[in-house]
Amino acid sequence: MKKTLILIAALILSACQQQVSEEVNLYSARKEALMKPLLDAFTSETGIKVNLISSKADALLTRIESEAANSPADVLLTTDAGRLHRAKLAGVFSAVVSDTLIDSIPSQYRDSENLWFGLSVRARPIMLTAAATQIEITRYEDLADPQLAEQICIRSSGNIYNQSLVASSIEANGEASTEAWAKGLVANFARSPQGGDRDQVRAAAAGQCSVVVANTYYLASMLSDTENVVDYQAASKIKVIWPNQEGRGTHVNVSGAGVLKTAPNRDNAIKLIEFLASDTAQKLYADVNFEYPVKAGIELHPILKAWGEFKADSLPLTKLGENNARALQLMDRAAWK
Numbered sequence: 001m002k003k004t005l006i007l008i009a010a011l012i013l014s015a016c017q018q019q020v021s022e023e024v025n026l027y028s029a030r031k032e033a034l035m036k037p038l039l040d041a042f043t044s045e046t047g048i049k050v051n052l053i054s055s056k057a058d059a060l061l062t063r064i065e066s067e068a069a070n071s072p073a074d075v076l077l078t079t080d081a082g083r084l085h086r087a088k089l090a091g092v093f094s095a096v097v098s099d100t101l102i103d104s105i106p107s108q109y110r111d112s113e114n115l116w117f118g119l120s121v122r123a124r125p126i127m128l129t130a131a132a133t134q135i136e137i138t139r140y141e142d143l144a145d146p147q148l149a150e151q152i153c154i155r156s157s158g159n160i161y162n163q164s165l166v167a168s169s170i171e172a173n174g175e176a177s178t179e180a181w182a183k184g185l186v187a188n189f190a191r192s193p194q195g196g197d198r199d200q201v202r203a204a205a206a207g208q209c210s211v212v213v214a215n216t217y218y219l220a221s222m223l224s225d226t227e228n229v230v231d232y233q234a235a236s237k238i239k240v241i242w243p244n245q246e247g248r249g250t251h252v253n254v255s256g257a258g259v260l261k262t263a264p265n266r267d268n269a270i271k272l273i274e275f276l277a278s279d280t281a282q283k284l285y286a287d288v289n290f291e292y293p294v295k296a297g298i299e300l301h302p303i304l305k306a307w308g309e310f311k312a313d314s315l316p317l318t319k320l321g322e323n324n325a326r327a328l329q330l331m332d333r334a335a336w337k
């Protein structure tokens, strides 16, 4: 009798512990409202509760580093391969061996040592207004053509998206050629860099410039919000050009995630990332921010479909992180503010 009671008590205790451990702590640089439906779907499929901490990308990494061994974080989800690489260099990630992730995510969109995995793709093409008639623009390299003087709007060099774009050019064209290109590009600026990608689209629509470099999801988001008439009309004046289709392809980047080496709930962390790479989640995850799914064969949002198919640069995105410091120095030398 006594033995049975002890056994029952032990079973109850282990059941309670199991319940407590069925959670995962996600540090996310994406807007909470965007992530919530996806995380709810994960919980209803697996029974694993997600505790979500949302903050700015760089602040999250700093927080993980300062929490060190005491960090409750299991997964860091952030944007840009450059940032994912910074987290890798900071030593906060732990490698994940997962056939599911390797089968779902093309190799160029995940870390070569399996420390982080891309979950959505964003392209950074060239966008034009009808006023851009000086030359036919088909490549990023064309942006340095002196005929485009005072025509280009692009955000500052402090922005990681531009650093990653320059990093990809270093890989394709070498450092000296990229530096000459960056100088030519800066010489064509219509104004000193200011604002985010949406602001470049707004400036072009207002006639301040005719050529913009921006991430696709910003334009899609402006096009989707018909209630914001000003932005909708601005975005409607912009045409997307897929650069370098004859060569390396259009520059792309990812949002992605890695499991932290101090993760208290490692197994659940892996399950969460695997879920985000599943067919259902890929569709939702891409659509919440008007991105491209990282996995092949997933239907695109209609706004993205309307821009047509394009060839993406197949450069392994780890290179964007590896070239980041050189890119920054180069942009500095080119006086890219």
Ligand code: FE
Pocket (backbone or CB within 6 Å): 215
């Ligand atoms: Fe962004």
